Amino acid sequence: MQRRDGQLNQEIIINLPLEPHEVPTLRELVGWDGRHSDYPILFERCNFWAGLRDGKNELIAFGYIAGMGLQHGYMEDIIVHPQHQRKGIGQALVNKLLQEAERFGLEIVTLTYDSKHNTFYSDCGFVPCPGGLWRRKD
Structure with a gap:
């Protein structure tokens, strides 16, 4: 959530307690x-995750770093509820994850994304x- 001055009302929390259904619902x-x-297997296998709840305690943002x-x-x-997009929450979420990565001792963080998000991730x-992608043949 965002105040008039552009700041988030609530804090993005590392390893925010989550119910197994919350991230799939947001996805x-x-x-x-x-x-x-x-879920909840992902929470056991990733290094850490971050999340944000709105005033109604609903999950409105989520992302994680694995490795x-x-x-x-x-x-x-990196997921932000459609009603809360374009308010700076996504960038705050990514920044929080990168701060935690640094604290955690990671030197490199990679991700893949659709080219339409180039500006967002560059910012x-x-x-x-360049990179590559392998997928199992069905």
């Missing part, structure tokens, strides 16, 4: 597959670079 609200079977916890981490699932400090 579905932005048009993604809910991946219900991933071996050594030098490199992978940021994934968050990411440098676009």
Whole structure:
């Protein structure tokens, strides 16, 4: 949530306590597959996550960083509820995750994203670079 001065009313929390259904519900609200079977297993396997609740205590933002916890981490699932997008919450979420990555000792954080989000992630400090993607054949 945002105040008139552009600041968030509530704080983005690292490892915010979550119910297993909350992230899949938020994923579905932005048009993604809910991946219900991933939760709560994901919380046991990622390095850390961050979340934000609104005044009604509903989850409105979520993201996480996974990896071996050594030098490199992978940021994934940066999600902001459609009714709360374009208010600075996504950038605050990414920044909070990167601050935690630094505190955690990670030196490199990578992510993949649709090219339409180039400006957003560049503004968050990411440098676009080439990469590759492998998918299992069905």
